[in-house]
Amino acid sequence: MTITTTIVEISYLPSVAFEYRRDLPTVPALYFVLSAQRDVMYVGQTGNLRKRWESHQRAIQMQAGGYRIHWYRIDGEQERAAVEGKAISYFRPPWNNSAVQVAERRRVDGYIRDVAAYMEINPDDLVSQILAEWAYNRELK
Numbered sequence: 001m002t003i004t005t006t007i008v009e010i011s012y013l014p015s016v017a018f019e020y021r022r023d024l025p026t027v028p029a030l031y032f033v034l035s036a037q038r039d040v041m042y043v044g045q046t047g048n049l050r051k052r053w054e055s056h057q058r059a060i061q062m063q064a065g066g067y068r069i070h071w072y073r074i075d076g077e078q079e080r081a082a083v084e085g086k087a088i089s090y091f092r093p094p095w096n097n098s099a100v101q102v103a104e105r106r107r108v109d110g111y112i113r114d115v116a117a118y119m120e121i122n123p124d125d126l127v128s129q130i131l132a133e134w135a136y137n138r139e140l141k
Contacts, residue, residue: 010034015070018062024050029071030083033058033095036066042095043087045080058095 010032016023018033029049033042046052049071053059074080088096116123 013070018067021053031071040091045084
C-alpha cells in the first residue's frame with residue numbers, strides 16, 4: 001500500500017508535539033500539522049524534516065500549544081510534491097491557503113529592538129513597560 005493511492009490515517013503516523021520539534025528525524029517526508037482538536041491545519045513536504053522545522057513560517061501560530069507534527073517518509077522529491085498536492089486537495093488545510101502573518105510580527109519586533117537600543121534598555125524591559133502602561137491606562141477608562 002502506498003500513500004499515493006490511499007488516504008493515510010494520520011493518527012497512525014509518527015509524531016511529536018510542536019514543543020519537541022528538535023526531536024524530529026532528519027528524513028525526507030510529507031508532514032501534517034494537527035491542532036489539539038486533531039484538525040489538519042497544514043500539509044507540507046521537505047527533504048529534511050528536522051531542518052525544515054528549525055525556522056518554519058508557521059511556528060509563531062503554533063506557539064499557542066496543542067499542535068503536533070506527524071510525518072510520512074517519502075524519499076523521492078517528485079513523489080513528495082505529488083503526494084503533498086493530493087493531501088492538500090483532500091484535507092483542505094486552512095493554513096495552506098492563508099497568508100503567514102510573520103512579516104507584521106517581525107516588523108513590530110524590529111521596532112521594539114530599535115526603540116530599546118535607543119533607550120539603552122533590554123527589549124524585554126521595554127515590552128514590559130509598554131504592557132504595564134497599556135494595562136494601567138485601560139483600567140482608568
